[in-house]
Structure formats: C-alpha cells, structure tokens
Amino acid sequence: MGKKISRKLLSIVISVVFLAVIVMPGIALSQQREITATYMAAGTYDVVAKELVPEFERLTGIKVKIAAFPWAILREKNMTDLITGTGNYDAMCGSYYLAKVYELFSSLDEYIARDNYGTGMISGLMEKCQRYKRHQIGVPYGSDAYSLLYRTDLLEKAGLGIPRTWEAIIGAAGKMDALYEKEGIDGYVFSAGAIEQLPTLLFAKYNGTFITADNKYYLEPKEGVQAIKKAQQLFKYTPPGVLGLSIDEANAVFLQGKAAIIECWPSFIRAAANDPARSNIVGKWAVLLYPEVGFPWLSMWEMFISTYSKDKDAAWEWINFYTREKNAKYFFTKYGIGSVYTSTYKDPELLKKYGHDFPGILANLRRAKNPPLTGEAQDFMASTISQVLVGELTPEKAVENINVKWATLEVPEPMIEMAEATGLKAKR
Amino acid sequence: MENGQVEISTCPFFAMSVYRDKRKVKSSKFKQSESILLVLFLLPTFFFIVIAQFYPLLYSVYISFTKWSLVKWKPIGFIGLFNYQQVLQDTLFKHAAKISLLFACIATPVELIIGFLLAYMVIGERKIIRITRSILIIPMTIAPVAVGTMWRMLLNTRAGLVNYLLQGIGITGPNWLATPLTAFLSILMVDIWQWTPFAMIIFVAALSSLPPDLFSAAQIDGASRWQILRYIISPLIAPITILVILFRFIDSILVIDIIYTTTYGGPGFSTNVITFHIYKQALKYFNVTYAAAASWILQIFCLSVAIVLLAYSGKLQEKF
Numbered sequence: 111m112g113k114k115i116s117r118k119l120l121s122i123v124i125s126v127v128f129l130a131v132i133v134m135p136g137i138a139l140s141q142q143r144e145i146t147a148t149y150m151a152a153g154t155y156d157v158v159a160k161e162l163v164p165e166f167e168r169l170t171g172i173k174v175k176i177a178a179f180p181w182a183i184l185r186e187k188n189m190t191d192l193i194t195g196t197g198n199y200d201a202m203c204g205s206y207y208l209a210k211v212y213e214l215f216s217s218l219d220e221y222i223a224r225d226n227y228g229t230g231m232i233s234g235l236m237e238k239c240q241r242y243k244r245h246q247i248g249v250p251y252g253s254d255a256y257s258l259l260y261r262t263d264l265l266e267k268a269g270l271g272i273p274r275t276w277e278a279i280i281g282a283a284g285k286m287d288a289l290y291e292k293e294g295i296d297g298y299v300f301s302a303g304a305i306e307q308l309p310t311l312l313f314a315k316y317n318g319t320f321i322t323a324d325n326k327y328y329l330e331p332k333e334g335v336q337a338i339k340k341a342q343q344l345f346k347y348t349p350p351g352v353l354g355l356s357i358d359e360a361n362a363v364f365l366q367g368k369a370a371i372i373e374c375w376p377s378f379i380r381a382a383a384n385d386p387a388r389s390n391i392v393g394k395w396a397v398l399l400y401p402e403v404g405f406p407w408l409s410m411w412e413m414f415i416s417t418y419s420k421d422k423d424a425a426w427e428w429i430n431f432y433t434r435e436k437n438a439k440y441f442f443t444k445y446g447i448g449s450v451y452t453s454t455y456k457d458p459e460l461l462k463k464y465g466h467d468f469p470g471i472l473a474n475l476r477r478a479k480n481p482p483l484t485g486e487a488q489d490f491m492a493s494t495i496s497q498v499l500v501g502e503l504t505p506e507k508a509v510e511n512i513n514v515k516w517a518t519l520e521v522p523e524p525m526i527e528m529a530e531a532t533g534l535k536a537k538r
Numbered sequence: 539m540e541n542g543q544v545e546i547s548t549c550p551f552f553a554m555s556v557y558r559d560k561r562k563v564k565s566s567k568f569k570q571s572e573s574i575l576l577v578l579f580l581l582p583t584f585f586f587i588v589i590a591q592f593y594p595l596l597y598s599v600y601i602s603f604t605k606w607s608l609v610k611w612k613p614i615g616f617i618g619l620f621n622y623q624q625v626l627q628d629t630l631f632k633h634a635a636k637i638s639l640l641f642a643c644i645a646t647p648v649e650l651i652i653g654f655l656l657a658y659m660v661i662g663e664r665k666i667i668r669i670t671r672s673i674l675i676i677p678m679t680i681a682p683v684a685v686g687t688m689w690r691m692l693l694n695t696r697a698g699l700v701n702y703l704l705q706g707i708g709i710t711g712p713n714w715l716a717t718p719l720t721a722f723l724s725i726l727m728v729d730i731w732q733w734t735p736f737a738m739i740i741f742v743a744a745l746s747s748l749p750p751d752l753f754s755a756a757q758i759d760g761a762s763r764w765q766i767l768r769y770i771i772s773p774l775i776a777p778i779t780i781l782v783i784l785f786r787f788i789d790s791i792l793v794i795d796i797i798y799t800t801t802y803g804g805p806g807f808s809t810n811v812i813t814f815h816i817y818k819q820a821l822k823y824f825n826v827t828y829a830a831a832a833s834w835i836l837q838i839f840c841l842s843v844a845i846v847l848l849a850y851s852g853k854l855q856e857k858f
Binding site for chain 1 (some may be wrong): 552594608630694695696697713714715716717718798800803805806807810812818821822824825
C-alpha cells in the first residue's frame with residue numbers, strides 16, 4: 111500500500127515538475143517585456159541602436175529588437191504596420207513625411223513632462239517636432255540641415271569675400287569655376303542624380319509659402335520661378351555628369367578637391383572631410399551660412415510610439431535612453447550624426463576639431479525647417495525640378511505643373527499646423 | 539425456361555444487355571464515388587486558390603469603387619467610377635502608360651529578333667554549343683533587382699565600366715542615367731540584355747523540334763537558306779513566336795525592378811513606367827483606391843493583349 115502511495119506521489123511530482131519545465135519558461139517569457147524599434151539602415155542610426163541594446167537590456171530588463179530598413183522602404187514598413195494595426199513596431203523612426211498617419215501615433219506629452227525631456231536641446235528643436243492636434247508625437251534624435259560648404263583656400267585665392275546672398279554665391283561659383291578650370295575644379299556640385307534631394311534647390315531659395323490661406327498646396331509662381339532660376343544658374347558651374355551624381359558621388363567630388371562649393375547634408379560628409387585618409391581638403395573648408403531667403407531643409411529624425419504598441423512605457427524607456435544627451439557626443443564623433451543637444455557644439459574637445467564648421471551648422475540648424483509637404487507633393491516637385499535641370503521644362507512651366515498637380519492633393523491637418531507654425535502658410 | 543426463367547445461353551443478346559446494364563450501373567457508381575473523391579482531394583487546393591488568388595483580386599475590384607481613408611481599417615463610401623475617372627484623367631498616368639507602351643513596343647521585337655538569331659546560332663548538341671547556350675542564359679537567371687543594381691554601377695557616368703571602356707576606344711560616354719533619352723535607352727538595354735535569353739531558349743526548343751526531313755526535302759527541291767527560313771521555319775514556329783511575344787510584351791509592360799534600382803522613374807518622369815507609378819501611388823503615398831483602379835485598367839489592357847494574341851495564335855495553328 112505504502113509503495114503504491116509513494117509511486118503515485120512520485121508520478122504526481124514528476125508530472126508537476128515536467129509541466130513546470132514546459133510552462134515556466136513560457137510564463138517567464140510572457141513576463142519579459144519586449145519591444146521593437148525601427149531605424150533607417152544607414153550604417154549609423156541603426157548600428158548605434160544595436161550597440162546600445164545590451165546596456166539598455168541590462169539596465170531595464172526590457173528586450174529591444176532593432177528592425178533596420180533602407181530609406182526606400184522604411185516609410186512603407188512603418189506606415190503599413192500602422193495602417194493595418196499590426197503593432198509589430200513599438201517605437202518608430204521617421205519625420206514629417208508620415209503626416210498621413212499622425213493620428214496613429216501616441217501623444218508623448220505626458221512622458222515629456224514627467225521626465226523633463228528636451229532639456230539641453232538646441233533651442234527651438236522640440237518645437238519643430240511633429241504634432242497632432244497640438245500634442246507632441248515625436249522627439250528628435252538626429253538633426254541635420256542642408257548646408258553650403260565651400261573651399262576656404264580657393265575663395266581666398268580668388269580674392270573673394272564670404273558670399274552672403276544667392277547672387278553673390280552664384281557669382282563666386284562662376285568666378286571660381288573659370289579661375290580653376292585648368293586644375294579640373296568646378297564651381298559647384300550637387301547630388302542631382304538623387305532625385306529626392308532636388309527639392310532643397312527650391313526650399314533654400316524660395317521666398318514664399320506652400321499652403322494657401324484656404325489650406326491648399328500652392329507655390330507662389332513668381333517666387334517659385336525665381337528660386338528655380340537661381341538653381342539653374344548654379345548648375346552652369348557643375349562638373350560633367352552632375353545630373354547622375356548620387357549623394358556619395360557628389361560628396362566625393364568635393365572631398366577630392368574638385369569642386370569649390372557643395373550643397374549637401376553636412377552629416378554625410380563632415381567625418382570624411384576631416385580625415386586625411388579620405389579627403390584632400392582637410393582644413394580647407396568651412397560652412398557657408400544660407401542666405402536669408404528660403405530656408406535650409408531640416409532633416410530631423412524623430413522617434414514615435416505607435417498607438418498599437420503593447421508596451422508604450424517600454425517604448426518610451428528605449429526612446430529616452432537612445433536619445434539621451436550622454437550619447438550625443440559619441441553619436442557625433444563615431445558616426446557623424448548631427449547632435450540635437452547644444453552641449454555637443456560647445457564641447458571643448460570637439461570644438462578643436464570642428465570649430466570651423468560648428469557655428470555655420472548651428473546657425474543653419476536654427477533656421478532650418480521641414481516643408482509642410484506630403485511625400486506625394488514633394489516627390490512631384492522633385493521630379494518636376496529634375497525636368498527643368500534636364501531641359502524638358504522652363505521654370506515657369508515647372509511651377510505651373512506643380513500647382514496643377516498640387517491642386518489635386520489633400521493637405522493633411524498636421525501639415526497645416528506645421529505650416530502655420532513655421533510661417534509657410536499664406537495669411538488671409 | 540421453367541418458371542418463366544430465361545436461360546442466358548438461349549438468349550445471348552438479352553444476357554449481353556443485362557450484363558452491360560449491370561456494368562453501366564457499376565461503372566457509374568464507381569465514377570460517382572471517384573468524382574466525389576476527386577472533388578474532396580481538390581477542395582483544399584480550390585480553397586487555397588480562391589483565398590490566395592481570387593479574394594485579393596475581388597477585394598481590389600471592390601476597393602477600386604470606394605474611398606479609403608488610410609487610418610480607417612476598412613474602405614469607406616462607395617464612389618462608383620470616380621477612381622477610374624481620376625486615373626484616366628491623370629496626366630501622370632497617361633504619361634506612364636505611354637512610356638510603358640513605348641518600352642514594350644521596342645523591347646519585345648528587339649528581344650525577339652536577337653533571341654531568334656542567337657537561337658539559330660546555338661542549335662545543336664555539341665559540347666561547345668551547349669556551354670554557349672548555358673552562358674547565354676545567365677542574365678535571365680539573375681534577380682532583376684540585382685541586375686538593376688549592377689547596371690546602375692556599370693552605367694555610372696564618372697566611375698562606371700561602360701564609360702571607362704568607351705573611353706578606351708576614344709569615345710566619351712554619355713550621362714547614361716542622367717538625361718531622359720539615355721536613361722530610357724539604358725533601361726531598354728538592361729531589359730533586352732536580361733530577357734533576350736528567354737526568347738532564345740524558347741526558339742532553340744522550337745527549332746530543335748522541327749522535323750529535319752522538311753529541310754532535307756526543301757534543300758533537294760533547291761530552296762535557299764532564306765527560303766527555308768521564310769517559307770518553312772517561320773510558319774512552323776509562328777505559334778511559338780506569338781507566345782514569346784505575349785510573354786515578353788506583358789512582362790515589359792509590367793517591368794518595375796529595373797526602374798526601381800536604376801533610375802527610380804527619373805530623370806523627371808522619363809522612365810516613370812506604369813507599374814512604378816502604381817507602386818508609388820499604392821505603397822509610397824498609400825492612395826490605395828486609386829492604385830486599385832489603375833491596376834485594373836492595366837489588368838484589362840494586358841488581358842486584352844493576351845486574348846488577341848492567343849486568338850491569332852489559334853488561327854495560325856489552324857492555318858498550318
């Protein structure tokens with residue numbers, strides 16, 4: 111009898127242990143907090159995110175999966191996840207081009223207020239972050255503003271002062287183009303082969319608004335034509351094949367010392383420009399302040415939280431950790447990521463190396479704006495500007511075509527808010 | 539004969555008919571149960587096809603008649619033919635359709651002619667011919683995205699191999715992907731490079747299957763090579779040729795990978811083909827209802843081309 115009981119007991123114990131072995135990890139796993147964050151696969155933001163994951167997991171116990179996608183499909187991935195309500199991605203990176211789905215992002219107001227988030231950031235950056243119905247939905251982690259970089263030595267040798275207006279910049283590019291032609295140096299270079307970059311040619315020179323008082327997309331014809339004409343003038347001094355140059359190729363022209371002025375994203379070129387192994391222009395370049403017409407195109411990467419996230423608090427924890435001030439210097443020095451914190455630009459160690467371009471970069475960043483355009487509106491403008499550059503359209507016809515197309519597009523509510531805030535909407 | 543029974547042996551015709559009737563009943567019963575079994579076996583596949591193929595197709599028809607705000611899960615509001623009207627009035631769509639048609643109308647005959655000539659040269663079973671054939675079909679086996687990326691690098695104005703080689707023989711290479719004409723020619727060239735082997739391989743099979751007696755007879759009758767090609771080979775391979783045209787024409791209309799990886803529709807809108815236009819509308823701008831309507835217009839066009847070509851092919855087969 112005793113044997114029978116003990117056997118029965120033993121079998122129960124074994125069964126319980128067996129079940130526990132099966133079930134416990136499941137319970138443990140279900141209790142383990144886990145989030146997924148999207149980044150652009152650029153060898154910078156995504157790489158640094160992966161580097162930070164182990165430390166974050168150790169500190170918080172929250173598991174983070176980094177999903178990195180190339181620029182071309184990142185927007186699709188984020189938007190599809192939101193539209194379908196899948197909730198695969200808790201924290202998402204993006205920018206103003208996600209306006210169509212802003213209402214599917216969570217408000218970050220409470221988190222920002224609770225953690226006093228944004229202290230130490232470049233003044234005005236938090237205000238430039240994306241909003242939906244006056245609630246902030248994005249926080250910045252990397253910023254850059256289109257800039258004009260120029261060769262200090264060539265400008266000086268040409269006996270030219272630092273140009274402050276577009277007319278002076280065009281003049282300087284022309285003079286240097288003629289002067290250094292024999293050395294194979296062109297006056298100006300731009301990544302015109304990267305079609306999505308073309309809008310900056312207008313943004314920087316356009317002294318008008320993008321949205322009418324009755325909330326329709328509209329480019330002011332006179333101002334638009336003038337801006338495109340200025341871009342055309344600059345393109346007279348470009349190297350052969352400029353219309354096929356990608357961002358890297360255009361940067362390479364400047365790094366090789368074959369162009370006097372480049373219009374580019376500084377974060378893509380800065381690290382290489384200061385590296386003697388990759389650049390012929392170390393110590394011979396500086397940032398030109400954009401003339402006070404139009405605005406430098408702002409690239410501000412922001413982190414958002416999906417409304418479908420199952421653990422929004424964990425997503426915020428990660429965002430807060432990833433975007434903290436402590437990381438900014440490391441991001442900048444190792445990957446050239448434009449910092450959103452003032453302290454980076456005041457760091458004595460960094461000032462020694464980057465002192466010549468920091469003031470210009472900061473000044474451009476302060477003036478930089480996001481255009482209140484949807485992807486479709488901006489893409490159409492880019493392709494139309496491309497048509498002008500290849501000689502298919504006149505600037506006048508280009509502006510007319512843009513306005514015809516834009517008249518068919520709806521302006522999302524957040525874009526109207528953004529345009530109002532940045533002065534890019536016409537007043538009644 | 540007793541008890542009214544009929545002996546089979548005495549009435550063979552009756553017996554045969556009874557036997558046949560019994561067999562018929564048995565066979566029809568067997569056939570019935572077999573059919574049920576067949577239907578049962580086919581059901582999973584049928585459901586799979588219905589769900590995987592027809593449901594999305596029918597759903598896309600449905601959404602093409604609706605308005606869909608992205609942030610709502612389901613389409614809202616029936617708007618009739620508005621999306622179709624919008625597509626057909628869209629100058630970008632019309633331009634894209636023109637580019638696609640031009641692309642297909644040039645690429646298809648070029649691929650056909652070069653494919654045929656290549657096939658004519660590489661028929662046979664000698665080792666060197668087999669190796670040549672294998673080498674020639676390599677482009678077709680590479681993923682189109684890889685082909686596009688590779689050619690983008692090759693056609694780079696400043697650092698591409700094509701211009702470097704041209705420079706070697708004293709020619710300054712053009713800005714391949716940077717001007718509308720050269721960009722269009724470039725994508726055409728890439729498509730022809732990749733898909734000519736498809737035409738070639740079909741023609742090799744067609745030519746190899748022709749009875750050699752015909753050629754011998756024609757040669758004995760004094761037919762020249764051109765006459766053999768014109769009056770014997772061409773008619774015999776005509777149905778296959780139609781099939782190659784059908785495949786290549788529709789495939790050229792549907793080209794997207796090469797565009798995506800080489801020109802991204804530019805410069806301007808010069809290589810903005812119809813599929814790329816629809817892709818951007820659907821997956822970049824999320825104008826899904828517009829994209830559904832545009833897709834159906836394209837689908838109807840492709841289907842019409844297929845019907846016309848297949849009907850013509852049928853007529854040709856009847857003729858020969």
